[in-house]
Amino acid sequence: KNLNKWDISYHNGNKNIEIDGTFQDSIYIFKCENSAVKVNGKINCISVDGCKKLTLICDTIVSYVEVINCNSIDIRVIELTPTVNIDKSQSVNVHLSEKALDGNTTVNTSKCDAVNISFPNPEDKEDEVEYPIPEQIYTIVKENKLYPQIYFHDKSSYYFPK
Amino acid sequence: KNLNKWDISYHNGNKNIEIDGTFQDSIYIFKCENSAVKVNGKINCISVDGCKKLTLICDTIVSYVEVINCNSIDIRVIELTPTVNIDKSQSVNVHLSEKALDGNTTVNTSKCDAVNISFPNPEDKEDEVEYPIPEQIYTIVKENKLYPQIYFHDKSSYYFPK
16 A cells, blocks of 8 residues: 555455455456455545456445456445446446445446446345346437437336436 | 459558449459558459558448448448448548538448547538447346447537437
């Protein structure tokens, strides 16, 4: 730890990394594989960069959790995060709590595939429901403008504004 | 050429590749760098796979032009293509003709960044206008569903349905 920044780099096969943080702390997890990180307490932000097969469990995030250049990441937010940013990554599962269901969490994705969001099933809270984030945009060129739209493979999972 | 399939692979620095095709022909351009391909006539489909710094000029495409795992590709469609598919690629410029402006061309993008679409400027057809394809999706989790929306950095280029 350096000032308010925790640096967790190059762990391989370490499933017992645990941090007790404060709301001023930021955590940077870099190039870890087959590992698990548990973060207790309220944290400012967490970055996961260049990791494979990583499990991250955290409580409350003040600003964001971000995932960049990763493959096979499992994130569980026990309390709440306002933002999850996922960029240039694949196979990212984000498990949110019941508190996210009031519209308090936004997930931003770019250059990603196989990103799934899970939250408690309203009919059985011990269970989870999982929805994929759409990953394809189709753009029609017409009348000298672009008409970009999200391509929904399975429309049942989503809300469509009227 | 094998039956109706043209195979253009591993060219480096060859700016003079030219093909005269028929509507039954498909063209597969693989691992070419710093090269230029010109395709004359009506072609069934063209795939560009794993290429860098490639220029592709084509006339009329019956089904699609696709770009996969590429970097720095410049495509000019002189007549018309119904579909352009761009996947896992960056820095792709697609130049369309006036004929695309009737809504005849759809561009599908996934896992891409820096994809731009150009077409003739309606006020000066010698000139082009260029619009970026949006690349980020933000998804709000709310009421047990996902609300995915395209994130538009510059709203002036796009059409928004009412």
